[in-house]
Amino acid sequence: MIQISERIQNLKESPFVTFAALASKYNGVVSLNSGSPGHGTIPGVQEAIHQVSTKDISLYRTPHYGSLKARQDAAQYFRQRYGLEFDPQREINLTTGFTHLFHCLCTTIINPGDTALFIEPFFPQYEQPLTLAGGKMVTIPTQEQDKWKPQPEAIKTAFSNYPDAKMIVFNYPNNPSGATLTLEDWNGIIDILIEEITRRKQHQILPPLILLDDAYVPLFHHGEVNEHPTFGLTLHKRLQGAEASEMASLHQLMESLLIACTLSKEGNCGTLLGLGASKNVKLLGAMRIPQKATVITSNAMGEVALSAVIQRDPQKTIQWAGTLYESRLNQLAEGLNTIFEKHGITNSGGTGQKPASFVPQAGMYLYANFSHFKGCQVTNDFLERLRVLAEGKLNLESLYLQNQINYSLEVALWLLVEAKVSTVPIGRQEDCYLRFSVGLPQAVVETSAKTIDRQKTEENGKTLISQALLQIEQALPKLINLV
8 A cells, every 4th residue: 555645644624625525515505615706707808718719729838937928918917006017037927826826935935844924814725835845834813803904013023933934924805804904004014024124134044035915906895906005006105205225125125025916816717827926036936946847838828818807997897896795795794793683692702792893895705703603502413414424524523522612613514514504614713713705606697798797696696695694594593502
């Protein structure tokens, strides 16, 4: 028998994969766990991809880090979004989606035992590439009362405790919480990072890599993408108005940045393309080594989609998508809060906090507090059905011994089994937060040959969210000692 490596045996499975698999075993499940957008395509993308797909795809074989034309398009993408200039020849890499880009990054800079800093709550699929590279994850805590924003002192403390941390990751708008940062917030973070880079330079320590995961920047709920506060836009403004005394520090900061974008949340027909931009030419050159080892050629369809995405969109598809998700998030939040209030449900701390007291200004996720369920007893019938569903693949010893809910995994399983609503538990298990996605791939995007029927798409989403809320409310009596 072949022995499987320990790093694979001990690798955590993504909760997205776990709950997608579990939900597939039931009929009639309303899936609120997928991160796939449900707003259709940007006009021009579908037509461009169709034109390519009718030709010999071998004609589109390009370098593993992207064709020059696609990297020129990416440079325009970064210029449109942030006002920042990147050389398409040396300062931009294209990959098959963000996860591939992050895997190549970890493989390139992380040695066994190296530390990387992540802000809670974080995207769970950061863990696998870091673990496979032998890295250690350290988290910087945030709280809902701070709207899930990292506090400056917490970032300083993390650098103080881990003075040689290889990387820090900023993901705003955040997945899962939807948290966003203001220009003031970003300026404060830039000041801290400059201070840390200066300290390391004085002690002859390499600066940390600063990764900006900007996957959800397109899905702000109002206005044009290039108007929203991001690290890149804030840095651009700082560079424009900087005095000579600050300019050197800002350029040092630029050398430590890798800005990562992805087409997966744009209207791009489901194609994957990761865009990485950095002034650190040595880093991008080194990243091309694992890129070539894992993908021989770049994603041709993704390159075609990028070329269409950077063109003018008269239908303002992405702006409409932001408004669509804002409406769905409010509907879901108000529905959950109303149900809990109607049934007199309060959380275990006795504060009476609503399950959805924070509704984000961007993205398509509601990060809801289900600590109200902690300590509630479950029925024996539920436990028996759960044993069959889980097939011993999940650690549910505590639930089976105590017959009561204590962790977010258990809340998510209860909603799936009893309410037929699929979500994803993300964050510290004891906090009992669940991520609800309103991307709603089940809410089929109504399309004709050339256009999206936005009214029907909006109605489909409302119907599915209403159905999920009804199923949750109907299942509540099955929890014992809930109030």
